[in-house]
Amino acid sequence: MGSRRVLSALIGAAAAAALVTCGTSEADQAPPATTVAATSTTTAPATTAAPTTTAVTTTSAPPTTTAPTPTVEYHRNEAVYFTSPSGGFQCGIIELPTRTEAGCQGPTTPIPPRPESCVVDWGSGIRVTGAGRGEFLCAGGLVYTSGGATADRVLPVGQTVSSFGFTCKSGADGVTCTKDETGHGFRIASGSNDLF
Numbered sequence: 001m002g003s004r005r006v007l008s009a010l011i012g013a014a015a016a017a018a019l020v021t022c023g024t025s026e027a028d029q030a031p032p033a034t035t036v037a038a039t040s041t042t043t044a045p046a047t048t049a050a051p052t053t054t055a056v057t058t059t060s061a062p063p064t065t066t067a068p069t070p071t072v073e074y075h076r077n078e079a080v081y082f083t084s085p086s087g088g089f090q091c092g093i094i095e096l097p098t099r100t101e102a103g104c105q106g107p108t109t110p111i112p113p114r115p116e117s118c119v120v121d122w123g124s125g126i127r128v129t130g131a132g133r134g135e136f137l138c139a140g141g142l143v144y145t146s147g148g149a150t151a152d153r154v155l156p157v158g159q160t161v162s163s164f165g166f167t168c169k170s171g172a173d174g175v176t177c178t179k180d181e182t183g184h185g186f187r188i189a190s191g192s193n194d195l196f
Contacts, residue, residue, distance in 0.1 A: 082147025103127030
């Protein structure tokens with residue numbers, strides 16, 4: 001019986017020791033060690049990058065002038081008159097009692113053979129009326145001039161004038177005049193010409 005008591009006492013002591021070490025309830029237990037990393041919540045001020053301003057320099061070549069020229073500059077006595085840039089052609093858009101036409105007078109080549117019906121100067125210019133394509137002029141003198149002491153104003157290359165339903169344009173390859181409604185007309189230069 002004595003050894004049983006000793007054994008019971010030992011088991012009791014061991015159990016007591018275990019209880020002291022482990023604890024019997026959550027309240028008696030030491031809280032588990034928690035490592036909390038100190039987080040520094042220092043918020044750096046938001047850095048807004050200064051807006052990048054890129055200077056864009058746009059350099060444009062001077063525009064080529066294709067806008068219609070104010071016809072009033074060329075308007076004389078109910079008609080429009082101008083001189084080609086080369087000075088070789090006197091041109092106009094005129095209203096006559098029997099027709100309205102646009103034409104240019106000056107030396108051009110080639111010239112078709114003179115028709116029998118023309119008894120005055122032949123091929124000294126080209127005109128377009130409302131009747132069809134351009135045609136060579138049979139005239140006894142200058143038709144497309146205001147009659148002033150000096151030549152009529154020059155129509156610069158790239159410029160146009162319009163009146164009475166016709167438009168004339170000055171180009172590097174000569175002067176072109178068309179009937180707006182039909183598209184018929186001509187192009188005249190000293191060394192070439194076209195009828196359309």
